[in-house]
Amino acid sequence: xxxxxxxxxxxxxxxxxxxxxxxxxxxxxxxxxxxxxxxxxxxxxxxxxxxxxxxxxxxxxxxxxxxxxxxxxxxxxxxxxxxxxxxxxxxxxxxxxxxxxxxxxxxxxxxxxxxxxxxxxxxxxxxxxxxxxxxxxxxxxxxxxxxxxxxxxxxxxxxxxxxxxxxxxxxxxxxxxxxxxxxxxxxxxxxxxxxxxxxxxxxxxxxxxxxxxxxxxxxxxxxxxxxxxxxxxxxxxxxxxxxxxxxxxxxxxxxxxxxxxxxxxxxxxxxxxxxxxxxxxxxxxxxxxxxxxxxxxxxxxxxxxxxxxxxxxxxxxxxxxxxxxxxxxxxxxxxxxxxxxxxxxxxxxxxxxxxxxxxxxxxxxxxxxxxxxxxxxxxxxxxxxxxxxxxxxxxxxxxxxxxxxxxxxxxxxxxxxxxxxxxxxxxxxxxxxxxxxxxxxxxxxxxxxxxxxxxxxxxxxxxxxxxxxxxxxxxxxxxxxxxxxxxxxxxxxxxxxxxxxxxxxxxxxxx
Amino acid sequence: xxxxxxxxxxxxxxxxxxxxxxxxxxxxxxxxxxxxxxxxxxxxxxxxxxxxxxxxxxxxxxxxxxxxxxxxxxxxxxxxxxxxxxxxxxxxxxxxxxxxxxxxxxxxxxxxxxxxxxxxxxxxxxxxxxxxxxxxxxxxxxxxxxxxxxxxxxxx
Ligand SMILES: Cc1cc2nc3c(=O)[nH]c(=O)nc-3n(C[C@H](O)[C@H](O)[C@H](O)COP(=O)(O)O)c2cc1C
Ligand code: SF4
Ligand code: FES
Numbered sequence: 001x002x003x004x005x006x007x008x009x010x011x012x013x014x015x016x017x018x019x020x021x022x023x024x025x026x027x028x029x030x031x032x033x034x035x036x037x038x039x040x041x042x043x044x045x046x047x048x049x050x051x052x053x054x055x056x057x058x059x060x061x062x063x064x065x066x067x068x069x070x071x072x073x074x075x076x077x078x079x080x081x082x083x084x085x086x087x088x089x090x091x092x093x094x095x096x097x098x099x100x101x102x103x104x105x106x107x108x109x110x111x112x113x114x115x116x117x118x119x120x121x122x123x124x125x126x127x128x129x130x131x132x133x134x135x136x137x138x139x140x141x142x143x144x145x146x147x148x149x150x151x152x153x154x155x156x157x158x159x160x161x162x163x164x165x166x167x168x169x170x171x172x173x174x175x176x177x178x179x180x181x182x183x184x185x186x187x188x189x190x191x192x193x194x195x196x197x198x199x200x201x202x203x204x205x206x207x208x209x210x211x212x213x214x215x216x217x218x219x220x221x222x223x224x225x226x227x228x229x230x231x232x233x234x235x236x237x238x239x240x241x242x243x244x245x246x247x248x249x250x251x252x253x254x255x256x257x258x259x260x261x262x263x264x265x266x267x268x269x270x271x272x273x274x275x276x277x278x279x280x281x282x283x284x285x286x287x288x289x290x291x292x293x294x295x296x297x298x299x300x301x302x303x304x305x306x307x308x309x310x311x312x313x314x315x316x317x318x319x320x321x322x323x324x325x326x327x328x329x330x331x332x333x334x335x336x337x338x339x340x341x342x343x344x345x346x347x348x349x350x351x352x353x354x355x356x357x358x359x360x361x362x363x364x365x366x367x368x369x370x371x372x373x374x375x376x377x378x379x380x381x382x383x384x385x386x387x388x389x390x391x392x393x394x395x396x397x398x399x400x401x402x403x404x405x406x407x408x409x410x411x412x413x414x415x416x417x418x419x420x421x422x423x424x425x426x427x428x429x430x431x432x433x434x435x436x437x438x439x440x441x442x443x444x445x446x447x448x449x450x451x452x453x454x455x456x457x458x459x460x461x462x463x464x465x466x467x468x469x470x471x472x473x474x475x476x477x478x479x480x481x482x483x484x485x486x487x488x489x490x491x492x493x494x495x496x497x498x499x500x501x502x503x504x505x506x507x508x509x510x511x
Numbered sequence: 512x513x514x515x516x517x518x519x520x521x522x523x524x525x526x527x528x529x530x531x532x533x534x535x536x537x538x539x540x541x542x543x544x545x546x547x548x549x550x551x552x553x554x555x556x557x558x559x560x561x562x563x564x565x566x567x568x569x570x571x572x573x574x575x576x577x578x579x580x581x582x583x584x585x586x587x588x589x590x591x592x593x594x595x596x597x598x599x600x601x602x603x604x605x606x607x608x609x610x611x612x613x614x615x616x617x618x619x620x621x622x623x624x625x626x627x628x629x630x631x632x633x634x635x636x637x638x639x640x641x642x643x644x645x646x647x648x649x650x651x652x653x654x655x656x657x658x659x660x661x662x663x664x665x666x667x
Contacts, residue, residue: 015636015651047638183594186635221578222634224647260541262576265632279536281575297533339638341599346638378595414596414637425595432632
């Protein structure tokens, strides 16, 4: 009998030893004369269980993890049955079963580059439906769904598309923002490595809806695995007639290219990204003009995050109402939470908007990996605020976090235990802003450098510098062109509020 | 990373292979760096001519991005994630260990050209940090002992 196994080739699984496990599996099988079919997949997102090996059984896929190469032989000995690392049916693991997986429905289940598996699991149904609709109807469906941008700003996707649809001119573009620079985030990476066709399908639908025939994915250079998978997926999709001059035989054209970034955080900002794509320095552009009207190469352009675009196919497959019925308030649908940092059960957890922060951190994440109390959670990347346990009742939603002086950003959560030094983290936020500033505005370029100096003064014992820091933050907030300079005050001031004692010199003396 | 001495014919060949693209600059720079291990100074004039730009503009683009090197990196490149999620998992201790084990500061290459140490701000391994990338390969949950072992493995 042929043994059917699946093992992620996701970058995180590989970083935790998946390649050595794969080699051990093939070696053991060969030594025992057992025929195996080892399919490499994306990850299910349960990073704390990686490498997670799955075996197909009549009841479903059963998992084993986190697996060490040395444990593989024993797994063969027991015929993939009773083993200390046995997890049972993977989709019944409570952490997995509790999720609502719409955007990530296929990620970890399918061979990322198999169009057969993609199609058998709902793939292309959305694009086929969209091909029977007018551009106006397509955009209306997206608006109906309530989808908002998952890159950070939360702008309604349908409204953006409609601006591009109505813009004149012979040439328009769909630009996918895959720059994912925020610490604590990896949803874009996981999706591109685990289900690249869903992003391609979403971009094709965006093209049909707005009248754009060319797409670019601007993908950060720090993601070599995602670059390889996406590049291959585009070739396969083109070969299969999903991309090209005649999308699925419709007579409509849409094609796309992968473009690699060059290590600049600010290039995740959409106008900086467009400058970079055009081959310039990644300096932020003043708005107006909106990219929707004058974007890439001066043409009307949709700039959307990977998750925004990869969610579009499921909206068309199941209908806008199905998607919109999940969520809370003005945050509709699901959000792939990325639970990271010092956390017992870290990974990607897709759920409807509305889950309180404390439940995400303590129940889903299982608290800290170190076992010490949680001191702070940074939500929304390096420009996001630090939340202490006193704000754990905040429901996960755009307006809800805004109301607490924070932001959800790209939905990354970084958990810190009580050994975290909030003064040091505030200093890091200023330093990061100084290093990554595009240099266009003074409050950001100079202010961030002053911020580092001022925090050093405070930590050296000059308490009188605290109001200076607060003033500086106000200047940065009010005088910066984009959110890099404008939002760096969030982590700084929230750290100060949360743990003023960490800004006092005693701490260093105590260490 | 492969390192050859810059050869103008090869530079021109690389430029010509990408010049038809919309926005060819970054693809050209990436291809040059892949071929030479850095952006050879000699390529600035060639790019400027091919794209109809001033030399200063080409220089400005190259210097804006952290990825592009003016000189080749060491035989091995060690990149340590310094971003928040890795800091939350013991990143500071790993940063210190990396500097101690290599004897280098951030962005430095050892005198014998063996190792380059670089900071990186997030590798997307934030749920299994601290994360490092050694010669392109990613590793998660790395502590000082593990880093020492990884460096020893490749050096053998
Ligand atoms: C400094 C900075 C960095 C950003 N980085 C990213 C990023 O890496 N990925 C992303 O999708 N959006 C990023 N954004 C937000 C984009 O400017 C833009 O809002 C987004 O790509 C729009 O797509 P969406 O509506 O689908 O979210 C960043 C913004 C700023 C100010
Ligand atoms: S705030 Fe900073 S990064 Fe943003 S435009 Fe101004 S200088 Fe550039
Ligand atoms: S913060 Fe280190 S990998 Fe993301």
